[in-house]
Amino acid sequence: MAATPPPSRPQYEHPWAVRFCHWANACAIVVLTLSGLRIFAAFPSFGSKLPEHDLIEAVPDAVTLGGWLGGALQWHFTFMWVFAAGGVLYVAAQLASGHYRTVLFTRRDVAGVWPMARHYFFFGPKPVAIGQYNPLQKLAYTTTILLGALSLLTGVVMYKPVQFSALGRLFGGYHGARLVHFVAMCGILGFIPGHLIMVGLHGWDNFVSIFTGWKRHPEYVPLEREP
Amino acid sequence: MNVDVDRRTTRRELLKLSPLLLLGGFTVPSLRDRLLEAGVAWSDTAAGALFRRSHSAPSFGDGDVVPFAQFPYNGYDVLEPAIDFARWTLTVGGAVTRPGRYTLDQIRSLPKVVQNTRHVCVEGWDAIGRFGGARLTDFLDLVGADPQARFITVRCADDYYESLDMPTARHGQSLLCYEMYDRPLDRGHGAPLRLQLPTKLGYKQAKYLMALDVTHVLPAKRSYWGDQGYSWYGGL
Numbered sequence: 001m002a003a004t005p006p007p008s009r010p011q012y013e014h015p016w017a018v019r020f021c022h023w024a025n026a027c028a029i030v031v032l033t034l035s036g037l038r039i040f041a042a043f044p045s046f047g048s049k050l051p052e053h054d055l056i057e058a059v060p061d062a063v064t065l066g067g068w069l070g071g072a073l074q075w076h077f078t079f080m081w082v083f084a085a086g087g088v089l090y091v092a093a094q095l096a097s098g099h100y101r102t103v104l105f106t107r108r109d110v111a112g113v114w115p116m117a118r119h120y121f122f123f124g125p126k127p128v129a130i131g132q133y134n135p136l137q138k139l140a141y142t143t144t145i146l147l148g149a150l151s152l153l154t155g156v157v158m159y160k161p162v163q164f165s166a167l168g169r170l171f172g173g174y175h176g177a178r179l180v181h182f183v184a185m186c187g188i189l190g191f192i193p194g195h196l197i198m199v200g201l202h203g204w205d206n207f208v209s210i211f212t213g214w215k216r217h218p219e220y221v222p223l224e225r226e227p
Numbered sequence: 228m229n230v231d232v233d234r235r236t237t238r239r240e241l242l243k244l245s246p247l248l249l250l251g252g253f254t255v256p257s258l259r260d261r262l263l264e265a266g267v268a269w270s271d272t273a274a275g276a277l278f279r280r281s282h283s284a285p286s287f288g289d290g291d292v293v294p295f296a297q298f299p300y301n302g303y304d305v306l307e308p309a310i311d312f313a314r315w316t317l318t319v320g321g322a323v324t325r326p327g328r329y330t331l332d333q334i335r336s337l338p339k340v341v342q343n344t345r346h347v348c349v350e351g352w353d354a355i356g357r358f359g360g361a362r363l364t365d366f367l368d369l370v371g372a373d374p375q376a377r378f379i380t381v382r383c384a385d386d387y388y389e390s391l392d393m394p395t396a397r398h399g400q401s402l403l404c405y406e407m408y409d410r411p412l413d414r415g416h417g418a419p420l421r422l423q424l425p426t427k428l429g430y431k432q433a434k435y436l437m438a439l440d441v442t443h444v445l446p447a448k449r450s451y452w453g454d455q456g457y458s459w460y461g462g463l
Binding site: 010016017019020023024027031039040042043045048049062068069070071073074075077078079080081082158160162163165174178212213214216 | 232237240241243244246247250253262263264265266267269270274277278279282284285293299345347348349350352353354423426429452455456457458460462463
């Protein structure tokens, strides 16, 4: 059978665990970022107390949560469990179902990154879409999952630097973990605008699929996995 | 072949996400406070379970210690509360076999520990200092603390108050601290006696100690900052 034209047959793209964890973690990331910025404002410097190099005068109230340090810590200590549970459930479900193959960036995807980037940023020809995600998407999603894992691990180190001192050494101790935690947050925040723009460009049918799991009119050639 | 997704499938798939609506509880003010309180309480429970009494906080060489003049002074109210140093004693009560008033000399007569450890503030900064004092666990033995008791509480000359879980109180690095940088504790750092706990955040390490009680249950007023919304456990 010829691979063209793409089938109009609906595809079950997002299993329950993916959709559930997507929305749980979307909420968690918003809460953790806003409360995290309030926590950062209490000591807006990296490294030792002395000398303290404040990076900012103050974090604007509009992008913080909790009102004061103690309130922000309450949000952070509550939603860190949502974030951790969502992340662990997502990875476990993806591994158990084998669905991770649709999204995990591997060596085979490397060659496809540049043609896809050229299409998105420089209006180059659109590469033939095979499978649910193109190489650039796989790179973005895989990187973001790794950044999430990194922020979780460095968060654990900062939360209990004594109990997890062995893990802390991996990140250069308490100071290093604090810096990596911040950088990982910046990375995740860098992913979100691109993600939202692409969702906007791909229309309603695509947007609905992260709620229902089903995409009515997929624009790609599905892999061998058929319902 | 054109199979569409029927409405029942769509509805069923949407219903599978319904547990997420529980997160909506955080938008209701009265519910939100209780949920956040539960979140912090659960984190404290997990932190207590993770605590290992035999695991030491890192200690540092003399070269890593910040100069005394740079060690930050932190107080919630005044740095020099009125204390009659000549007549100062630590009043011990609660579940102990030898309650009473203990002098600084009695505390000094216990084996002395000097340690260079990291002081971590809830704000996110830290400083490595040099502290000396008696192990809290030795003092608890001296006063005959009930082995079944679960907490100690302290009251301070500046109306500050705190409480500790017994595993932390019995940790080998938890000190009744009377020295800093090999000199008697100065007033701003909590003279004549303070708690020095390398496994706890700074606000747990009460200064200007006046009274210590061994208890089975926590009083309503548990912790000066904990009662205002910080984690009661405050562990590292």
